[in-house]
Structures are given as structure tokens and as C-alpha cells.
Amino acid sequence: xxxxxxxxxxxxxxxxxxxxxxxxxxxxxxxxxxxxxxxxxxxxxxxxxxxxxxxxxxxxxxxxxxxxxxxxxxxxxxxxxxxxxxxxxxxxxxxxxxxxxxxxxxxxxxxxxxxxxxxxxxxxxxxxxxxxxxxxxxxxxxxxxxxxxxxxxxxxxxxxxxxxxxxxxxxxxxxxxxxxxxxxxxxxxxxxxxxxxxxxxxxxxxxxxxxxxxxxxxxxxxxxxxxxxxxxxxxxxxxxxxxxxxxxxxxxxxxxxxxxxxxxxxxxxxxx
Numbered sequence: 001x002x003x004x005x006x007x008x009x010x011x012x013x014x015x016x017x018x019x020x021x022x023x024x025x026x027x028x029x030x031x032x033x034x035x036x037x038x039x040x041x042x043x044x045x046x047x048x049x050x051x052x053x054x055x056x057x058x059x060x061x062x063x064x065x066x067x068x069x070x071x072x073x074x075x076x077x078x079x080x081x082x083x084x085x086x087x088x089x090x091x092x093x094x095x096x097x098x099x100x101x102x103x104x105x106x107x108x109x110x111x112x113x114x115x116x117x118x119x120x121x122x123x124x125x126x127x128x129x130x131x132x133x134x135x136x137x138x139x140x141x142x143x144x145x146x147x148x149x150x151x152x153x154x155x156x157x158x159x160x161x162x163x164x165x166x167x168x169x170x171x172x173x174x175x176x177x178x179x180x181x182x183x184x185x186x187x188x189x190x191x192x193x194x195x196x197x198x199x200x201x202x203x204x205x206x207x208x209x210x211x212x213x214x215x216x217x218x219x220x221x222x223x224x225x226x227x228x229x230x231x232x233x234x235x236x237x238x239x240x241x242x243x244x245x246x247x248x249x250x251x252x253x254x255x256x257x258x259x260x261x262x263x264x265x266x267x268x269x270x271x272x
Contacts, residue, residue: 004030005216010037017042017066018230020085024144032085033203039078040064044071049243051251054168066237070149072140073255080157082202086150093148098123104150107209114205116193126258134187135257155188156197178254178262185256
């Protein structure tokens with residue numbers, strides 16, 4: 001059966017996060033390609049919000065915060081990022097998480113190559129620029145209903161300075177260290193290629209590469225019932241009750257990319 005591919009362009013009102021949850025709840029296998037029209041912070045399912053991000057600072061800066069229902073780290077979403085969101089039946093995906101990430105990353109790696117940049121998979125969930133090992137795509141996955149959901153982003157542009165402002169950190173020195181580490185370890189297409197790219201070009205390239213793996217039935221509008229459900233989900237997923245839910249995780253460091261962390265208790269980066 002063909003996979004429905006929703007090529008949606010820019011989405012506001014946090015639909016770039018809530019819509020894939022809604023479509024997954026409907027039990028529909030799909031590929032969604034979109035770009036956030038708004039800027040907001042998306043927390044991973046296991047993130048402990050009050051330890052990881054400064055919610056008051058986010059509010060002051062007008063940055064909304066949402067907690068998604070799959071894994072991966074905290075991500076600052078906004079224009080200049082193209083998201084790919086793959087919703088598959090569990091039998092289509094390798095049982096081992098790392099194998100699933102590796103397999104599902106392949107169309108994205110090929111798309112980056114066609115756009116002019118060689119990237120590689122770094123377990124568990126990052127894509128890195130080969131020449132300098134900067135992270136250029138963060139990915140996350142998890143089960144929603146009966147489906148396995150795999151999401152990631154192609155960074156055309158990114159704002160490390162804003163991201164550094166949003167973490168919960170004890171002092172200005174540590175915030176500056178996080179900011180510098182973000183600049184050192186995060187890449188984006190316009191930075192790496194020294195040229196401007198169009199988000200529709202990126203979506204078209206991703207679509208063509210995913211089509212090599214699945215038969216796709218392309219649509220340019222999402223199901224109305226999914227949009228309605230997505231708006232309701234936004235209220236739930238941005239509520240303080242959901243944001244402050246205790247996951248049992250403790251954040252003693254800020255993860256910049258796979259293998260690079262900044263400790264919150266002292267100014268020292270370390271590799272694992």
C-alpha cells in the first residue's frame with residue numbers, strides 16, 4: 001500500500017510538531033515534509049523541562065515550548081528548517097533502535113549529498129557533516145499508537161545564540177561556553193555551502209529520495225480531521241502539566257551533539 005506523502009511547506013501554530021502526532025493517532029502511515037513558520041522549543045519525551053530549559057526566559061522572549069511524545073533532545077524549531085516525519089507500521093522497521101535510525105537515515109543522507117554536502121550517521125540519532133563533524137540533523141523516534149514515528153530536520157539555517165539563551169544554566173560563563181560549543185559543533189546548509197537554499201528545493205529532494213524506498217501518494221493538504229486534532233493536541237502538549245511531568249531523568253549536562261556535552265556544574269566539555 002502506498003505511503004501518503006504530505007508536502008506542506010510552512011506550518012504555523014506548532015503544527016510542524018502536533019500534526020504528525022495527530023496523523024499517527026489516526027493510524028495513518030505517512031511521510032510529512034514541512035517547515036515551521038513559527039519559532040518555538042520542542043522538548044523530547046524524556047526531557048525534564050525544569051532542569052533543561054529556562055521556561056521563564058522562553059516566556060520573556062516569546063518562545064513557546066511544547067513536549068513531543070517521542071525521543072530525541074530539545075530542539076529550537078523555526079523557519080529555515082525542513083522536517084521529515086515518517087510514520088510507519090512497526091513491522092516495516094528493524095527491531096533494534098539503532099538499526100532503525102541507520103536504515104531510515106539513508107534517504108536523508110542521499111538528499112544531503114544531492115544538495116552538495118556529504119553527511120554521515122552517528123549513532124544513536126545524529127547526522128554529522130563528514131568534513132568537520134558538525135551536527136546538521138537531529139533525529140528522534142518512538143511509538144505513537146500502533147505506528148513507529150521517525151522525525152528529523154534538515155537545517156538550512158540555525159541560531160546557536162538563541163538556543164544558548166534558552167537552557168537552564170547557573171551563570172553567564174557557562175552559558176557562553178554552551179554558546180561557543182553550539183557554534184563549534186552545529187552546522188547548517190547555508191553555513192557549510194556558503195550559498196542560499198530554498199526550502200521547497202530541499203523538500204523536493206527529500207521526496208525523491210524517500211520515493212526510492214516507498215511508493216508515495218503525494219498530497220499538498222493534510223486531512224482536515226488531523227488538523228482539528230492537532231490544534232487540540234497543542235493545548236495538551238504545551239500545558240504546564242505536560243511540560244513539568246517528571247520523567248525521572250536528571251540533566252547534569254547539556255548535550256550539544258552525540259559525543260559532545262557541556263557539564264552544568266562546571267565549565268568543562270567532555271567527549272564520550
